[in-house]
Amino acid sequence: MSESLIEQVLAGRRRAVARLITLLENDHPQAQLLLSLLYPYTGKAHLIGITGAPGTGKSTLVTELARLYRRHERTVAILAVDPTSPFSGGAILGDRIRMQALSGDAGIFIRSMANRGTPGGLSRAASDAVTVLDAAGFDIILIETVGAGQGEVEVAGTAQTIIVVEAPGLGDDIQAIKAGILEIADIFVVNKADRPGVERAIAGLRAMLELGHTAPRQTMHHGHLMQLEPPPDLVQPSAWDIPILKTMALKGEGVEPVVEAIDHHRQYLIESGELAARNRLRLAGDLERRLQTALLCQLLDNIPPEYLSDLIDKLVNRTIAPYNAVKETLEAYAP
Amino acid sequence: MSESLIEQVLAGRRRAVARLITLLENDHPQAQLLLSLLYPYTGKAHLIGITGAPGTGKSTLVTELARLYRRHERTVAILAVDPTSPFSGGAILGDRIRMQALSGDAGIFIRSMANRGTPGGLSRAASDAVTVLDAAGFDIILIETVGAGQGEVEVAGTAQTIIVVEAPGLGDDIQAIKAGILEIADIFVVNKADRPGVERAIAGLRAMLELGHTAPRQTMHHGHLMQLEPPPDLVQPSAWDIPILKTMALKGEGVEPVVEAIDHHRQYLIESGELAARNRLRLAGDLERRLQTALLCQLLDNIPPEYLSDLIDKLVNRTIAPYNAVKETLEAYAP
Numbered sequence: 001m002s003e004s005l006i007e008q009v010l011a012g013r014r015r016a017v018a019r020l021i022t023l024l025e026n027d028h029p030q031a032q033l034l035l036s037l038l039y040p041y042t043g044k045a046h047l048i049g050i051t052g053a054p055g056t057g058k059s060t061l062v063t064e065l066a067r068l069y070r071r072h073e074r075t076v077a078i079l080a081v082d083p084t085s086p087f088s089g090g091a092i093l094g095d096r097i098r099m100q101a102l103s104g105d106a107g108i109f110i111r112s113m114a115n116r117g118t119p120g121g122l123s124r125a126a127s128d129a130v131t132v133l134d135a136a137g138f139d140i141i142l143i144e145t146v147g148a149g150q151g152e153v154e155v156a157g158t159a160q161t162i163i164v165v166e167a168p169g170l171g172d173d174i175q176a177i178k179a180g181i182l183e184i185a186d187i188f189v190v191n192k193a194d195r196p197g198v199e200r201a202i203a204g205l206r207a208m209l210e211l212g213h214t215a216p217r218q219t220m221h222h223g224h225l226m227q228l229e230p231p232p233d234l235v236q237p238s239a240w241d242i243p244i245l246k247t248m249a250l251k252g253e254g255v256e257p258v259v260e261a262i263d264h265h266r267q268y269l270i271e272s273g274e275l276a277a278r279n280r281l282r283l284a285g286d287l288e289r290r291l292q293t294a295l296l297c298q299l300l301d302n303i304p305p306e307y308l309s310d311l312i313d314k315l316v317n318r319t320i321a322p323y324n325a326v327k328e329t330l331e332a333y334a335p
Numbered sequence: 336m337s338e339s340l341i342e343q344v345l346a347g348r349r350r351a352v353a354r355l356i357t358l359l360e361n362d363h364p365q366a367q368l369l370l371s372l373l374y375p376y377t378g379k380a381h382l383i384g385i386t387g388a389p390g391t392g393k394s395t396l397v398t399e400l401a402r403l404y405r406r407h408e409r410t411v412a413i414l415a416v417d418p419t420s421p422f423s424g425g426a427i428l429g430d431r432i433r434m435q436a437l438s439g440d441a442g443i444f445i446r447s448m449a450n451r452g453t454p455g456g457l458s459r460a461a462s463d464a465v466t467v468l469d470a471a472g473f474d475i476i477l478i479e480t481v482g483a484g485q486g487e488v489e490v491a492g493t494a495q496t497i498i499v500v501e502a503p504g505l506g507d508d509i510q511a512i513k514a515g516i517l518e519i520a521d522i523f524v525v526n527k528a529d530r531p532g533v534e535r536a537i538a539g540l541r542a543m544l545e546l547g548h549t550a551p552r553q554t555m556h557h558g559h560l561m562q563l564e565p566p567p568d569l570v571q572p573s574a575w576d577i578p579i580l581k582t583m584a585l586k587g588e589g590v591e592p593v594v595e596a597i598d599h600h601r602q603y604l605i606e607s608g609e610l611a612a613r614n615r616l617r618l619a620g621d622l623e624r625r626l627q628t629a630l631l632c633q634l635l636d637n638i639p640p641e642y643l644s645d646l647i648d649k650l651v652n653r654t655i656a657p658y659n660a661v662k663e664t665l666e667a668y669a670p
Contacts, residue, residue, distance in 0.1 A: 032658045033658065035656070035657075035658060036656030036657070036658035036659055037656075039653055039655075039656035039657070039658075040653045040654075040656075041653075042653060043653055053389070054388070054389065276651065279651050280647050280651055283647055283650040283651060283657070284643075284647050286657060287646070287647065287650065287657060287660055287661070288631070290657055290658075290660075290661045291631060291634065291661055291664065291665075292627045292628075292630070292631050293627075294661050294665060295627070295630040295631060295634060295665070295669070296623070296626060296627050296630060298665070298669070299626065299630060308619075311622070312615055312618055312619050312622065315618040315622065316611065316614050316615055316618060318374055318375050318376075318377060318378055319375075320374075321370070321371030321372075321374035321375075322370075322371070322374070322618070322621060322622060322625055323367045323368065323370060323371035323374075323625075324371055325622055325625075326622070326625045326626055326629050329626065330626070330629060330630070330633070334630070334633070
């Protein structure tokens with residue numbers, strides 16, 4: 001079964017792709033092994049992260065980008081990362097239905113991920129899915145994050161080109177949420193550009209860029225591992241001029257320049273050597289997450305359940321502090 | 336210095352509290368040790384998480400709750416968890432300024448956390464701060480999350496009473512974001528209740544509750560550790576009737592019933608034994624995060640930096656798969 005599943009994924013069969021992603025999401029015992037067989041065939045797709053505050057029209061933009069890429073005869077996978085629960089529906093379902101309109105086309109693959117599992121679980125699941133889609137030969141992988149929290153920004157931040165979508169006239173509270181994601185943008189898109197306030201939104205972004213407030217990747221934190229190995233190429237200010245583009249995605253207007261900007265950015269990434277640097281960061285972050293999970297599982301295998309239960313009792317009763325609980329546990333059970 | 340800092344925190348001195356939280360945020364070498372000295376004095380505060388989609392007026396509600404608690408002569412700490420970057424400002428700053436109006440009062444402490452550090456870093460920083468505030472003797476700790484992502488929901492989810500704030504007339508995209516947080520609510524507050532659509536919003540929540548879509552805690556995932564030790568008390572459906580309350584926080588209207596509902600919920604938690612169960616879950620989740628970080632640091636201490644750099648090269652060149660990279664690293668360097 002496994003070999004033929006791998007062969008089918010490599011041949012780009014959509015059902016096999018979907019099935020393997022499901023096996024990975026469910027932590028099927030063989031799934032990671034299967035994934036490692038695909039790994040040599042990856043590294044060709046261009047990973048595009050699309051993020052932004054709620055209400056900016058990200059999903060519509062993603063749909064229009066996919067449509068345009070198909071017209072250029074490039075195959076597209078869309079990974080929609082939803083922080084919502086399985087029983088939610090509503091708007092997301094609506095978006096998905098809109099996207100499904102695209103899905104008669106064999107050159108398009110659409111997948112939603114709504115993993116609210118272990119901390120970091122969403123990042124790992126998304127990263128695994130990207131590996132499968134890359135190996136399956138999709139030219140373009142669009143990673144759309146519905147949320148605007150730390151985890152979602154991290155997921156979008158693993159892409160090679162990051163598009164931050166804005167829209168005029170959102171509330172103050174939304175402006176605040178947005179602030180955290182502005183600094184990771186390679187391309188700004190001001191969507192819903194037929195709304196009043198669009199010029200003010202653009203002026204605001206321009207002012208921010210002129211103040212030098214976006215020095216993209218050094219502001220992204222990639223965990224303990226990358227602290228050991230700071231990527232020197234990223235310390236210099238980037239030579240990439242972050243464009244600000246206007247779209248009305250609902251009418252399909254202004255999307256072609258976005259595709260062009262993405263192409264230019266990929267060219268820039270390759271020529272400047274930054275593509276390699278970003279790949280290193282992404283793979284290092286992924287390695288760290290995997291190491292952490294593996295270490296914890298190894299440790300838990302050694303610990304009798306009663307010990308843990310007693311330890312948590314002691315924490316509850318305040319007879320041990322978390323700091324000492326960790327110390328004692330590692331001394332007794334770390335292999 | 337350390338002893339007197341601890342004494343000052345236990346005496347409720349605000350400057351000492353602020354200083355220790357900063358030491359913890361900055362990972363000062365002594366900070367965790369100091370925290371462990373405070374641990375025996377914790378467990379008295381009531382932890383209230385307040386979350387909801389952007390634009391619902393959470394901060395205003397938090398301010399009004401704090402004001403009311405002060406009138407009842409209870410001391411209040413506010414922990415505002417912002418997923419935004421340090422240079423953001425705007426709305427959050429505005430909220431903070433509004434909150435500062437409260438801060439002439441020695442019975443109120445306000446702290447923003449904007450940690451976008453390591454994965455899980457926000458949770459740990461918030462958890463550490465709660466320990467300090469609890470030991471400092473604050474009766475009420477209000478944990479407000481500005482974001483609506485996975486990480487923010489996790490932070491709010493560590494509280495004992497969780498308030499989910501809604502508002503009528505938010506956009507579709509926001510409705511979707513909201514979906515993931517509805518199921519963790521102990522109390523619903525529909526704020527901005529003078530807006531059109533308020534009855535529809537309430538009817539929507541009521542319908543959802545009747546469908547049994549909220550079975551609070553078993554839907555929250557607390558990681559590997561709690562899988563080993565499922566809390567049996569939480570498997571039964573809760574006897575708590577989730578109230579839906581209307582407020583106009585900006586005018587200070589409807590806030591008193593929210594405080595009453597919180598008190599009732601605390602009573603319920605104690606009498607049903609659920610408070611103990613929630614504390615166990617919270618402390619177990621915290622222990623797991625600490626174990627993971629400690630294990631990773633231990634491992635990295637053993638690994639020569641060149642090894643890591645080479646390994647990431649191999650990952651970049653696709654000559655090793657992440658799965659095998661983890662296996663080899665653990666075989667070579669796990670203690």
